[in-house]
Amino acid sequence: MNTADPFEIFLVCAPGLEPVLLQEVVEQGFTNPVAGAGGITITGGWPDVWRANLNLRGAVRVLARIGAFMAFHLAQLDKRARKFDWGAVLRTDVPVRVQVTCKASKIYHAKAASERIERALTESHGITLSPEAEMVVKVRINDNQVTISLDTTGEALHIRGHKEAVGKAPMRENLAALMLRQCGYTGTEPLVDPMCGSGTFVIEAAEIAAGLQPGRSRSFAFQQLASFDPAIYETLRRTQIKTPHGLRFFGSDRDAGAVRNATKNAERAGVAECTAFACHGAAEVRPPAGPAGLVMVNPPYGGRIGNKKLLYALYGSFGATMLAEFKGWRVGMVTSEPALAKATGLPWKPQGPPIAHGGMKIWLWQTPPLR
Numbered sequence: 192m193n194t195a196d197p198f199e200i201f202l203v204c205a206p207g208l209e210p211v212l213l214q215e216v217v218e219q220g221f222t223n224p225v226a227g228a229g230g231i232t233i234t235g236g237w238p239d240v241w242r243a244n245l246n247l248r249g250a251v252r253v254l255a256r257i258g259a260f261m262a263f264h265l266a267q268l269d270k271r272a273r274k275f276d277w278g279a280v281l282r283t284d285v286p287v288r289v290q291v292t293c294k295a296s297k298i299y300h301a302k303a304a305s306e307r308i309e310r311a312l313t314e315s316h317g318i319t320l321s322p323e324a325e326m327v328v329k330v331r332i333n334d335n336q337v338t339i340s341l342d343t344t345g346e347a348l349h350i351r352g353h354k355e356a357v358g359k360a361p362m363r364e365n366l367a368a369l370m371l372r373q374c375g376y377t378g379t380e381p382l383v384d385p386m387c388g389s390g391t392f393v394i395e396a397a398e399i400a401a402g403l404q405p406g407r408s409r410s411f412a413f414q415q416l417a418s419f420d421p422a423i424y425e426t427l428r429r430t431q432i433k434t435p436h437g438l439r440f441f442g443s444d445r446d447a448g449a450v451r452n453a454t455k456n457a458e459r460a461g462v463a464e465c466t467a468f469a470c471h472g473a474a475e476v477r478p479p480a481g482p483a484g485l486v487m488v489n490p491p492y493g494g495r496i497g498n499k500k501l502l503y504a505l506y507g508s509f510g511a512t513m514l515a516e517f518k519g520w521r522v523g524m525v526t527s528e529p530a531l532a533k534a535t536g537l538p539w540k541p542q543g544p545p546i547a548h549g550g551m552k553i554w555l556w557q558t559p560p561l562r
Contacts, residue, residue: 195236196236197222197234198234198235198255200232200234200239200253201232201253201256202230202231202243203251203253204229204231204369205365205548206228206546206547207544208366208546209227209228210226211372211373212226213231214372215247216233219246221233221243222234237413237420238427240253240413241427242427244343244344244411244413245405245407245427245428246405246406247348248364248365248368248369248399248405249368249372250348250365252343252347252348253342253343253344253348254340254342255341255413257341258338259336260275261337262298262335263297264297265307268298268304272307272337273311273315275311277311278417280341280417281316281328281417283317283319286324287318287327287328288321288324288328289305289308289312291330293333294331296332296334296335298335305330308328308330325346325412326342327341342412343412343416344413346409348364351364351405351406351409351460352408353408353459353461354389354394354456355459362489363391364395364405366546367395368405370523371395371523373543374485377399378396378399378401380438380482380483381482382396382485382487383441383442383484383520385442385444385488385509386444386473386490386509388444391489392487393441393442393457393468394457396485397460397462398460401433401461401462402433403461404429408459408460438465439479440462440465442466442467443469443471443475444470445471447470450468450469454468473488473505473508474508474511476512483518483519484520485520485522485523487522488509488524488525489524489525490509490525502528506532510535513537513561514537518561518562521558521560521561522557522558524537525554525555525556527551527553527554537556538561539558540556542556543557
């Protein structure tokens with residue numbers, strides 16, 4: 192491929208959240224965004240790939256579609272894979288691994304197709320293979336069209352690089368960011384999480400308010416590509432932090448270990464000055480002084496459920512506290528159990544679409560400002 196020509200870039204997200212990621216992609220000014228199953232397609236060049244990895248809070252990973260050709264049998268796949276200009280993007284000193292999927296094509300054996308691609312890489316282009324390689328060449332053979340993509344991300348984007356301590360059932364950062372967006376959160380109001388765990392919602396909210404890039408603390412697979420330009424990449428990285436308008440972001444949890452972890456995570460993320468964490472139960476939470484904002488909570492549910500009867504009491508107590516103490520505040524709550532959401536007694540808006548998360552379906556429940 193000519194590395195100067197624009198190409199398709201696919202931004203992966205959790206199924207069910209494509210319209211929400213689309214909003215973020217549009218706000219970030221990417222070209223020709225189109226929502227599809229499992230993510231958003233945009234058009235751009237390598238700086239757009241770098242910027243997407245660095246800036247997008249809601250994406251899971253960024254795939255660069257570097258080329259495509261037709262192949263109706265394995266010999267044709269072998270020949271065309273050998274002619275493909277892998278050297279424009281892959282380095283001979285960086286090992287890769289190949290993943291192939293086949294659908295509705297005359298080439299239907301993914302393992303045999305993978306062997307042909309691997310031989311083309313090693314024999315014709317001198318590229319090293321390794322089953323542990325971070326650099327992944329993804330080949331999709333659909334209706335006899337072979338589409339070649341590179342996973343430019345490496346570790347999934349929810350791994351921000353500055354959060355080390357996590358609890359038993361952590362909310363992934365990219366999922367948290369999209370849920371905050373669904374609740375209308377833009378970084379201009381306070382946030383309270385009374386079951387904060389490792390602090391994900393609180394830290395994401397504070398980072399949004401401070402204008403911090405989610406990928407600022409980590410490295411990416413694209414930095415090992417032949418198409419990477421460190422000088423241009425450095426111009427995309429922001430070092431200046433906005434003052435979050437005097438806002439504070441509050442988390443609490445009855446688990447003292449979780450509170451310690453959340454405090455350390457906020458320090459590593461650079462938002463310790465505008466976050467505060469306390470150890471107490473959800474029924475003891477009270478609104479901070481100042482304007483109303485958003486309460487965001489991810490209570491126990493699904494595989495985390497112990498005694499279900501105790502959970503109904505927990506949700507009921509949480510709802511009663513919200514109604515009594517948080518007038519004017521909006522509430523966002525994540526659960527896999529609609530009956531538990533209803534047990535809060537909160538005035539939920541109509542139930543939204545399910546979101547795929549950890550092998551189960553979850554829902555984000557939202558209220559208008561409480562009265």
